Each structure stands twice: as C-alpha cells, then as structure tokens.
Amino acid sequence: xxxxxxxxxxxxxxxxxxxxxxxxxxxxxxxxxxxxxxxxxxxxxxxxxxxxxxxxxxxxxxxxxxxxxxxxxxxxxxxxxxxxxxxxxxxxxxxxxxxxxxxxxxxxxxxxxxxxxxxxxxxxxxxxxxxxxxxxxxxxxxxxxxxxxxxxxxxxxxxxxxxxxxxxxxxxxxxxxxxxxxxxxxxxxxxxxxxxxxxxxxxxxxxxxxxxxxxxxxxxxxxxxxxxxxxxxxxxxxxxxxxxxxxxxxxxxxxxxxxxxxxxxxxxxxxxxxxxxxxxxxxxxxxxxxxxxxxxxxxxxxxxxxxxxxxxxxxxxxxxxxxxxxxxxxxxxxxxxxxxxxxxxxxxxxxxxxxxxxxxxxxxxxxxxxxxxxxxxxxxxxxxxxxxxxxxxxxxxxxxxxxxxxxxxxxxxxxxxx
Amino acid sequence: xxxxxxxxxxxxxxxxxxxxxxxxxxxxxxxxxxxxxxxxxxxxxxxxxxxxxxxxxxxxxxxxxxxxxxxxxxxxxxxxxxxxxxxxxxxxxxxxxxxxxxxxxxxxxxxxxxxxxxxxxxxxxxxxxxxxxxxxxxxxxxxxxxxxxxxxxxxxxxxxxxxxxxxxxxxxxxxxxxxxxxxxxxxxxxxxxxxxxxxxxxxxxxxxxxxxxxxxxxxxxxxxxxxxxxxxxxxxxxxxxxxxxxxxxxxxxxxxxxxxxxxxxxxxxxxxxxxxxxxxxxxxxxxxxxxxxxxxxxxxxxxxxxxxxxxxxxxxxxxxxxxxxxxxxxxxxxxxxxxxxxxxxxxxxxxxxxxxxxxxxxxxxxxxxxxxxxxxxxxxxxxxxxxxxxxxxxxxxxxxxxxxxxxxxxxxxxxxxx
Numbered sequence: 001x002x003x004x005x006x007x008x009x010x011x012x013x014x015x016x017x018x019x020x021x022x023x024x025x026x027x028x029x030x031x032x033x034x035x036x037x038x039x040x041x042x043x044x045x046x047x048x049x050x051x052x053x054x055x056x057x058x059x060x061x062x063x064x065x066x067x068x069x070x071x072x073x074x075x076x077x078x079x080x081x082x083x084x085x086x087x088x089x090x091x092x093x094x095x096x097x098x099x100x101x102x103x104x105x106x107x108x109x110x111x112x113x114x115x116x117x118x119x120x121x122x123x124x125x126x127x128x129x130x131x132x133x134x135x136x137x138x139x140x141x142x143x144x145x146x147x148x149x150x151x152x153x154x155x156x157x158x159x160x161x162x163x164x165x166x167x168x169x170x171x172x173x174x175x176x177x178x179x180x181x182x183x184x185x186x187x188x189x190x191x192x193x194x195x196x197x198x199x200x201x202x203x204x205x206x207x208x209x210x211x212x213x214x215x216x217x218x219x220x221x222x223x224x225x226x227x228x229x230x231x232x233x234x235x236x237x238x239x240x241x242x243x244x245x246x247x248x249x250x251x252x253x254x255x256x257x258x259x260x261x262x263x264x265x266x267x268x269x270x271x272x273x274x275x276x277x278x279x280x281x282x283x284x285x286x287x288x289x290x291x292x293x294x295x296x297x298x299x300x301x302x303x304x305x306x307x308x309x310x311x312x313x314x315x316x317x318x319x320x321x322x323x324x325x326x327x328x329x330x331x332x333x334x335x336x337x338x339x340x341x342x343x344x345x346x347x348x349x350x351x352x353x354x355x356x357x358x359x360x361x362x363x364x365x366x367x368x369x370x371x372x373x374x375x376x377x378x379x380x381x382x383x384x385x386x387x388x389x390x391x392x393x394x395x396x397x398x399x400x401x402x403x404x405x406x407x408x409x410x411x412x413x414x415x416x417x418x
Numbered sequence: 419x420x421x422x423x424x425x426x427x428x429x430x431x432x433x434x435x436x437x438x439x440x441x442x443x444x445x446x447x448x449x450x451x452x453x454x455x456x457x458x459x460x461x462x463x464x465x466x467x468x469x470x471x472x473x474x475x476x477x478x479x480x481x482x483x484x485x486x487x488x489x490x491x492x493x494x495x496x497x498x499x500x501x502x503x504x505x506x507x508x509x510x511x512x513x514x515x516x517x518x519x520x521x522x523x524x525x526x527x528x529x530x531x532x533x534x535x536x537x538x539x540x541x542x543x544x545x546x547x548x549x550x551x552x553x554x555x556x557x558x559x560x561x562x563x564x565x566x567x568x569x570x571x572x573x574x575x576x577x578x579x580x581x582x583x584x585x586x587x588x589x590x591x592x593x594x595x596x597x598x599x600x601x602x603x604x605x606x607x608x609x610x611x612x613x614x615x616x617x618x619x620x621x622x623x624x625x626x627x628x629x630x631x632x633x634x635x636x637x638x639x640x641x642x643x644x645x646x647x648x649x650x651x652x653x654x655x656x657x658x659x660x661x662x663x664x665x666x667x668x669x670x671x672x673x674x675x676x677x678x679x680x681x682x683x684x685x686x687x688x689x690x691x692x693x694x695x696x697x698x699x700x701x702x703x704x705x706x707x708x709x710x711x712x713x714x715x716x717x718x719x720x721x722x723x724x725x726x727x728x729x730x731x732x733x734x735x736x737x738x739x740x741x742x743x744x745x746x747x748x749x750x751x752x753x754x755x756x757x758x759x760x761x762x763x764x765x766x767x768x769x770x771x772x773x774x775x776x777x778x779x780x781x782x783x784x785x786x787x788x789x790x791x792x793x794x795x796x797x798x799x800x801x802x803x804x805x806x807x808x809x810x811x812x813x814x815x816x817x818x819x820x821x822x823x824x825x826x827x828x829x830x831x832x833x834x835x836x
Binding site for chain 2: 122123128149150151154155157158159160161162163164165174176177178179181187188189190212213215234237240241242243244245246247248249250252253254282283284329330332333334335336337338341412415416
C-alpha cells in the first residue's frame with residue numbers, strides 16, 4: 001500500500017506520523033476551548049470530531065458518540081461503527097473532498113493542543129511476553145540455566161496492574177518512595193526508589209466486551225487499537241516485594257501512554273506472525289493468522305538540559321505472544337473483559353544489546369552502565385526525559401504513534417516525616 | 419454499648435443482623451419496582467432510601483445522592499456526609515420517631531428484595547495478611563522452615579485482582595476452565611479446574627480518594643465500610659501460572675460480596691488491635707490505635723440437596739495487618755486510590771484446624787479430606803453451596819453482615835471445542 005493523499009498538505013509528507021493512512025484517535029483541548037474533546041490527527045493538525053459530528057458531517061448509528069472527552073462510546077459501539085467512522089474520515093480528508101471548505105474551520109494545530117488520556121481505562125493488565133526480555137531478566141535473577149520460568153513457553157504470563165496510575169504523555173513522573181531492602185541491607189527501610197526504570201511496551205485497548213472465553217480470532221476483533229506504553233518500574237521496591245504474589249507498589253506509580261490510539265485497521269498492512277514456537281502451544285492459544293505488526297520502536301533519553309540520545313531500538317515483531325493471544329488467555333477463567341481494558345505487551349526487547357527495552361537490561365542490572373552522550377546511566381536519573389517512539393513503515397509513508405514523553409521529577413521529602 | 423430500640427419490631431431481636439446499631443447500606447430491587455436503588459437494612463426489612471430522599475425526609479449536602487443504584491456518590495461525599503446520614507437514619511428509625519408514619523410506606527420486606535452489588539468497584543486489591551493462613555500455605559508449599567516469605571513480617575503483601583469479576587451473593591459460580599499442569603503431568607493441558615476453592619475474607623471499601631501517600635490514620639478515615647468477601651480460587655491453575663508474577667486467571671473467575679456494607683461507624687464499638695509484632699514495623703505502617711475489629715466469622719458448606727455444615731469459624735482479629743495498614747501501604751508509591759476501590763483482607767485463618775478460611779487449608783492441600791455431614795471434601799464440588807457469615811457481638815445485640823452465599827455450577831463444555 002502507498003500514501004493516500006489528503007487536502008491537508010502536511011499529511012502528505014513521508015515524514016509525518018499521521019498521513020491519511022493512519023487517522024489515529026485522541027482527546028484534546030486548547031487554550032481557547034478547554035473542554036477535552038475527540039479528535040483525529042491528520043498531518044500536523046487535529047480535526048475536531050466533536051465539532052464535525054455536531055455540524056452533521058459525520059452521522060454514526062447511536063450518535064453523537066464523540067461529544068464526550070473520551071473514546072469509550074465509539075469503542076463500545078463495535079466493529080461496524082469503527083469501520084463506518086474510518087471510511088467516512090478517509091473520504092472527508094482525501095484530496096479533492098467536497099467537504100474541505102466545511103472542515104477547515106474545525107482543524108486545530110497540534111502545536112496549540114493539550115492532549116488528554118484518550119479513553120477511560122477500565123482495568124490494566126501487564127504481560128511478560130517478549131522472549132528476549134524474559135530471558136535477559138531471568139538470566140540476571142536466576143542464571144542462564146533457569147532464565148525462563150517453566151510456564152513461560154506455554155502461557156502468556158500476565159498480572160493485573162493499577163488503572164488509576166495510567167497517565168498521558170507529558171505528565172511529570174515523580175520518583176516514588178517505597179519499602180525496599182538492598183542486598184547489603186540487614187533490614188528493609190522506607191526510602192526513595194534508587195533503581196527507577198522504564199519499560200518500552202505497546203498497549204492494546206479493548207473495544208468490545210466479553211463475558212466468557214473467547215478465541216484468539218475473536219480476541220483480535222475486540223481490539224480497538226494500540227498505543228505506546230511506558231510501564232514505569234521501581235526495581236528495588238519490586239525486588240523486595242514481589243515474592244510470592246508479584247509486583248505491586250513497584251508498578252503503581254505511573255504507566256504513561258502516547259496520546260493517539262492507532263487503530264487496528266490502520267495497522268492492517270503491517271501484520272506479521274509471531275516467531276516460531278519453541279514448545280507447542282495448547283490449541284486455545286494457536287493463532288489463525290498473523291497477529292503481530294511490524295512496528296519500529298525506539299527509546300530516547302535526554303539528560304536534564306542535554307539533547308536526547310536514542311538508547312534502544314527494537315520492533316513489536318519481537319513479541320513471543322500477540323495481544324490477541326494475551327486477551328484470549330485473559331478470558332479463559334471466565335474473566336469478563338470490558339470496554340477500556342488496557343493490555344500492556346510486556347517490555348519489548350530484541351536479541352541485541354541495543355534492542356533492550358528497559359534500563360535494567362541495558363545496564364545489565366546496573367553492573368554495566370551505558371553511555372548517554374557524555375554521561376552514563378544505570379537507571380533513570382532526576383531530570384531525565386524519556387521518550388518512546390514508534391511507527392510502522394509503508395511505501396513512502398509511515399503509520400506513527402507520536403511520542404510518549406515524560407520527565408522524571410525528584411522524590412518529594414519523606415511523606416511520613418513528622 | 420447496648421441495643422438501640424427501633425419502631426421496626428424485628429430490629430429489636432437479639433438475633434437479627436440488622437438492629438438500629440447497624441444500619442448497613444445496600445442496593446435492592448423488587449418485582450414491583452425493578453429499578454435498583456439504595457436502601458438500609460433494619461430488622462427483616464429495607465428502608466427505601468431513594469424514596470425517602472425523594473420525599474424530602476433526608477436532605478444531604480449535594481443531594482440527591484441515593485437516587486442511583488449505587489452508593490458511590492455517598493462514598494465520595496466524605497465523612498461529614500456519612501455521619502450526617504447515619505445520625506439522621508438513627509433518629510428516623512428510633513423507637514418513638516415522629517416520622518414513623520411517613521416512613522412505613524417505604525419499608526420493603528427483605529424476603530421480597532433482590533440484592534445488587536452495592537457500589538461500582540473501581541479496582542480490586544487482594545492481600546495475604548493473616549499470619550496463620552500465610553503460615554499454613556507456606557508450610558504446604560515450601561515446608562515449615564520457610565513458611566513465611568522473608569518480606570511477610572514487614573509488608574502487607576498484596577496484588578491487584580480483577581474488578582470486573584466481582585459479583586454479589588446469590589450469583590452462581592461456574593467452575594472455570596484453565597491452563598494447568600498437575601505434579602504428574604508431563605505437559606500443561608486446558609481443562610476444568612479440579613481444585614476449586616473459596617477464601618473467607620473481609621473486604622474494605624474505599625470511600626474518599628487520595629493522590630499521594632497517606633498515613634495509617636488517614637487510611638482508616640478513608641474507609642467507608644466492610645463486606646464479607648469470598649475470593650474464589652482455582653488452586654491447580656494458580657500453581658502452574660503464579661511464578662513469577664503472581665496469581666492471574668486463578669483468581670479472575672469470581673469474587674463474591676455480601677450485599678450489605680457495614681459502615682466503619684457501626685463497627686466502632688468492636689475495635690481491637692492487631693497482634694503483637696514478631697518484627698518491628700517501619701514507622702509508616704505503625705498503627706496509632708486499634709484498627710481491627712472483633713468480628714466472628716464462619717463458613718458453611720451445603721452439599722447439593724443436603725443441610726449446611728459449618729466447616730470453619732474464625733475472627734477478623736486474627737489479621738496480622740489491618741485494612742488501614744494495607745491501604746496506607748497501597749499509597750506509598752503515589753498510587754492514586756479512588757472511591758469504590760475494594761481491598762480484600764486476605765484469607766482469615768486462626769491457629770486451630772477448624773479456624774481455617776479455605777478448603778486448601780482445611781484439607782491440607784487435599785491430603786486430609788474432611789467431613790461435611792456424611793460426605794467428605796478436599797475442594798468444593800459441583801452443586802455445593804458456600805456461605806460466609808459474620809457478626810460483631812454486642813451486649814444483647816449483633817452487628818451482622820448478612821450472608822455471602824453462592825452455589826457452584828459445573829464447568830461448561832470445552833469453550834474451544836470445534
């Protein structure tokens with residue numbers, strides 16, 4: 001597939017994340033109109049969909065669906081509505097569209113917009129499903145012989161995260177306090193996290209709900225779209241707390257998302273399969289077709305006052321399990337899934353050193369600090385700005401996610417000091 | 419404190435769970451009016467609070483707050499509103515109240531009511547905080563020498579559960595399918611759970627929200643009330659999946675709640691302290707006063723067609739950590755807490771064999787099946803009805819929780835059979 005041309009000139013550049021082929025959904029406000037509302041990114045602008053719907057230029061069954069500052073009503077409306085909206089937007093924004101004059105007043109420069117969380121997060125589940133990430137972490141903690149847990153090749157391992165801590169790109173991330181115990185400590189102490197980290201992930205967003213077990217094919221069709229996801233992680237808190245019931249406060253400070261939901265439809269040309277199985281999967285996890293996507297991913301780190309340096313590059317095709325497999329597994333117990341459920345892929349790491357999606361891996365547990373410009377890092381430092389970027393690459397165009405950017409703020413004074 | 423008398427005769431019995439001293443909050447509907455609405459239990463009746471508020475007999479700041487079928491608006495309104503409502507209800511329902519005639523038309527027999535979940539669950543966190551439960555489970559899995567994980571005496575260990583699976587007493591519980599691997603299996607298989615179990619817990623309900631770390635005293639004041647909570651658990655699924663990131667599908671089939679929220683105010687006379695510490699706690703977890711409650715708890719099991727048999731009796735005072743400590747710990751990372759968050763205490767077990775709050779413990783991992791009338795049990799069987807009961811005992815009265823009762827249905831046919 002090649003670039004589809006739009007009457008919005010900036011959407012026709014080979015370098016934009018948001019050509020007509022993409023049409024990702026977000027929620028924005030402006031200084032002139034501070035009410036958050038639904039919009040679609042096109043080139044370097046946003047089309048105000050609440051206004052366009054109110055003007056009668058889009059007419060969805062059950063509408064209006066875009067007058068609230070969240071995409072949940074569209075997400076719940078299901079695949080036919082998703083297709084109708086995408087088709088209509090493709091027509092409206094195509095080069096030569098008769099509606100150009102009616103639509104131009106509803107374009108807002110992205111530079112003038114404040115972005116908000118694009119949907120209400122119902123619940124958040126995080127997985128551990130990249131082979132190289134699991135192998136790296138397992139090797140560090142248990143040695144190369146026992147790197148992968150016995151169940152890893154059979155189950156997309158996941159745990160429930162904390163939806164209340166999900167925030168949008170641009171939110172400052174405050175270094176947390178927590179209970180931790182270093183390897184040389186006799187007793188635990190309450191202290192600021194000293195091994196604060198990121199995790200490069202893709203988040204899959206559940207559109208339509210389910211009440212019983214679903215197949216991988218059904219799960220794929222429930223997914224509305226994807227965002228970049230940074231699962232901020234306090235490694236020293238995690239090390240002390242996670243046995244026997246998993247990570248808890250180590251993962252509850254923040255999980256940040258890129259502002260634009262890239263729809264499954266936009267990613268369709270980039271489908272690819274999961275890697276060859278190292279152990280046969282049970283039938284319920286077998287994929288009926290390619291369920292991953294070729295998406296180039298990168299992490300930039302900018303020390304306070306310095307230029308950003310790309311510290312990792314990888315690809316979503318490195319996942320051992322797809323979001324559809326994860327979602328299908330999530331339903332096996334009868335667990336109801338709801339509109340707005342968010343599934344983190346798990347940290348995405350490739351086989352090479354510079355393809356690792358966390359500082360834990362890049363610095364090998366802090367033992368091998370790595371260069372960031374003229375500085376070094378083991379974990380993130382106060383004042384660092386971390387940016388995730390991602391795009392699927394087509395012929396002369398890209399379907400991009402925009403950036404997920406957050407700056408790390410120093411820990412507050414002891415919240416329990418008297 | 420002694421019994422407060424009400425003009426509702428059935429509320430003056432020493433045997434009712436719902437005297438004037440209690441005033442627990444629920445959501446109900448009837449065959450005549452199927453709209454779920456807020457009510458308060460008094461004796462064997464329910465006072466329809468949506469109707470009483472509409473009639474102008476209760477006037478809360480920011481009201482109406484009870485016209486929706488959920489308590490969240492009252493919960494979010496904060497302690498002053500909670501106190502105002504309880505005081506007003508105590509006056510309205512007291513023996514000799516002038517409003518008796520106005521209120522009588524708004525009484526509904528509990529026998530005629532269908533109960534609904536009393537609040538929208540925001541997120542659900544489950545803890546592992548009873549010393550005897552943790553010791554029993556640890557001994558079974560790791561031996562008596564290593565029963566308690568190293569962090570257990572320092573942290574109220576918790577993990578995030580699945581809010582979408584929380585249901586009300588009376589809901590049938592379907593035996594789940596899942597991926598499991600028995601000790602004698604070469605490979606995992608997808609099969610119905612063969613070790614299905616219950617967990618006797620108390621659930622604490624967060625009323626007011628927080629955005630940063632809170633003290634134990636502040637946490638206690640955020641708690642709106644308590645319910646009985648049965649955390650249904652698939653032990654064979656759990657055993658295979660839980661390393662390294664904790665329980666996931668094993669706990670996602672159902673968590674059932676008793677229908678009446680017993681307020682913190684009603685439990686005030688029954689406060690008691692946590693047991694003596696076996697290891698000093700860090701300052702942030704120290705309690706400024708007694709944060710547990712003396713609440714007698716019991717589990718009944720009725721095999722299909724047979725009478726119920728009490729299989730366990732214990733007390734909430736067996737907890738090593740209080741809900742206030744758990745909630746304070748939950749906020750240390752900066753994790754935002756919201757109105758409607760539900761915190762499960764963790765299985766409550768006492769030191770004696772018949773004080774164990776799960777069948778896993780009662781049957782010692784299935785190795786010591788126990789008698790239930792003329793039958794035996796290792797885990798729950800299809801057709802079994804499990805009932806949790808609980809009450810704080812005053813002088814001639816009880817503050818009861820009602821029952822949390824659910825029947826186990828057989829697993830469905832293979833959901834993935836072609």
